[in-house]
Amino acid sequence: MKRVITYGTFDLLHYGHINLLRRAKAQGDYLVAALSTDEFNEREKGKRTYFPYERRKQLLEAIRYVDLVIPEDSWDQKVTDCEKYQVDTLVMGDDWEGRFDFLEDRGVDVVYVPRTPEVSTTQIKRDLFSESRLPQGQAS
Ligand code: C2G
Numbered sequence: 149m150k151r152v153i154t155y156g157t158f159d160l161l162h163y164g165h166i167n168l169l170r171r172a173k174a175q176g177d178y179l180v181a182a183l184s185t186d187e188f189n190e191r192e193k194g195k196r197t198y199f200p201y202e203r204r205k206q207l208l209e210a211i212r213y214v215d216l217v218i219p220e221d222s223w224d225q226k227v228t229d230c231e232k233y234q235v236d237t238l239v240m241g242d243d244w245e246g247r248f249d250f251l252e253d254r255g256v257d258v259v260y261v262p263r264t265p266e267v268s269t270t271q272i273k274r275d276l277f278s279e280s281r282l283p284q285g286q287a288s
Pocket of ligand 1: 241
């Protein structure tokens with residue numbers, strides 16, 4: 149059984165996240181999603197999530213590609229996570245290109261997959277707060 153792990157906030161879950169999770173699962177048979185806690189997000193990413201951890205966890209657990217959701221509360225837990233969950237491959241979007249290559253030295257394959265370019269949680273929030281918002285995909 150090939151085991152894969154990925155990390156993220158996954159707030160306001162959207163199809164870019166789903167593309168990532170699908171591509172991560174395609175790298176193996178079992179996918180662990182390490183979900184940033186509310187405290188980690190605020191302390192380390194300087195962002196407040198719309199949904200709290202338990203709700204974001206509930207959403208991730210409903211996704212067919214995800215087999216286990218664990219908390220991410222430190223930048224430094226990836227090595228121990230990969231050992232604890234016997235991970236073969238870490239998958240991240242390519243906005244993280246190069247950032248986790250150190251795991252290769254620990255026998256973990258690191259794969260960066262292209263982000264889905266046109267969608268982001270930040271853009272969703274911007275659109276929802278702007279007056280001239282049109283449903284996505286319509287020319288403004
Ligand atoms: N992603 C994507 N396409 C998008 C948006 C996100 O492929 N349009 C990917 C990101 O590259 C990441 C994952 O989806 O691999 C989760 O994205 P975020 O929730 O924004 O997570 P992030 O803030 O990148 O946190 O330790 C790593 C961090 O926890 C990653």
